[in-house]
Amino acid sequence: MSDEEEVLPMSDLEVISDPKTIKILFEPTRAAIVFKYLSNVPMTVKQLADALDKNPGTILHHIDKLKKAGLVVQERTEQTPTGITQRFYRTSAREYRLGISGMMQTNGGVAQFAKDRLQSTVSALRVYGIDIADSQKQEAMELLRQLIEIENEVSSNLPICDEELYRQLSPSVRNDASRIMRKFALEKDSIYRKHREQWNDFLKKFERKNTDNE
DSSP: OOSOOOOOOOEEEEEEOOHHHHHHHTSHHHHIIIIIIITTSOBOHHHHHHHHTOOHHHHHHHHHHHHHTTSEEEEEEEEOTTSOEEEEEEESEEEEEEOHHHHHTSSTHHHHHHHHHHHHHHHHGGGGTBOOOGGGHHHHHHHHHHHHHHHHHHHTTOBOSOHHHHHHSOHHHHHHHHHHHHHHHHHHOHHHHHHHHHHHHHHHTTBOOOOTTO
């Protein structure tokens, strides 16, 4: 192979906290390239163009932006029988999450989306018998934001050590293994455990008592 770049190992999870990078992923074609295609299998610009029904030049433009943002890397090159060099691209991580704090630092709709998501999540806890008083919903949102940020930080430090084996696994097995390892990493992290206990203690104050059996 020629014209290869040094490629770092794929990580299990990467948290995107930079507001500019977050905005890059809010473009539909780039979002599809990252979330739907290149996180599953390496592909060429031509393969992506065919899958997305787009012009190869347009796809290459998006790939260049994603590479500069560190979201996509060139994994390898291959020579076709006719001597053409094919470049295969993949994402730098198996999964991406948009950091809540980073989203809140963007302008316009992205920041509002992040705030609304936190607010909706806190309100949705009522379905499970957690009735948080209106006067303390802001505190709940802040505690949840901190917990999510710490969980993301710890989970994003898991490397994929065997990418070849990873590609042989079914999506369901990948997800199961990832969930086990992320939980394992979180349980070992004292800072996460401290914030989780703080969050749990907060929720207990608003837990609806079950009087059906009283």
